[in-house]
Amino acid sequence: MKKYLIVVAGPTGIGKTNTGISLARYFNTAIVSADSRQIFKELTIGTAVPHSKELKTVKHYFIQSHSIFENYNASKYENEALKIIETLFEKHDIVLLVGGSMLYINAICNGIDIMPDADPEIRKALKKQLENEGIESLRYSLKKLDPDYYTKVDLKNPNRIIHALEISILTGKPYSSFRSNPKKERSFSIIKIGLNCSRNQLHEIINKRVDRMIDAGLETEARNLYHLKHLNALNTVGYRELFSYFENEITLEKAIELIKRNTRRYARKQLTWFRNDEEMNWFEPGQIKEIITFIENRISENEQH
């Protein structure tokens, strides 16, 4: 039998964890998480990591496996997760990739270009340039260092420009020379399962889940991390709003309201990305049987060719 990576994606709160566990038990395999925040061991309540009970039933990878002090990114994830996946395929024909981080899933399925890690000092300097001289100045630098990318990039998006600049400065070569938009060959086939429900339902799930997080002590978790708020890992829905509350910028009620709103928006953004993926096969959460049947049919079709 060939090897199959089953991707389970969908907006936050839709039930990826449960679906993933059901599928993993049925196929007797492990789960590789594709979640850019659940990966951090310092974050628990605000990221809705699977409960320890759930983690005991099925082996999970990349759940609370890294530290927020590490500068993590999609490329590191691609390298590390791919290694784990390859290892798992030694014992399993099917492996599950479960999560909502669009770029991370994309890194596994299609790969991203190889280029050096950004230098924190250079990034710092560019941030300062943005702060002091404005985005216009960054654009000017980019036009000089990478005129080709200058015509393609969203010139209003400082993060994009900064990244192109930091790579160009670090390597002495234009950022665009590293960009080939690869579709990397993988040793396994990919079957993508997308989970979605009505928008009203999704909003209700999200609102309730945020209330549950607050009841579970999210405020305390955030307060204990407050002194680390400069870390990128904490530029995260659920924490940043509480940080504003700690700074007396908003009330607790307002912070909770904003967490709900920003989570809803995040879910929408995820859907925008996933909807665009033509390989995605959509199901409602709870349609486990249908999903299993679909996967088995897909595999048996594939085995015949």
Place this chain on the structure above:
RNA sequence: GGUGCCAUAGCUCAGUAGGUAGAGCAACGGACUGAAAAUCCGUGUGUCCUUGGUUCGAUCCCGAGUGGCACCA
């Protein structure tokens, strides 16, 4: 029961000296290759409560109805 006020976007409300309407919030759509739960761009989504009348034309003026609120009984 009587009197008064109100009824416009999902919500709170503005407005039109009569020419089918706009703010805030919410919502919705999109971009995306090393910060991605990040970052950035875009979009009013409407039986102006219903129904008669006046008018070339009514969301606006007049009458009636319905619903809500307040006060008086």
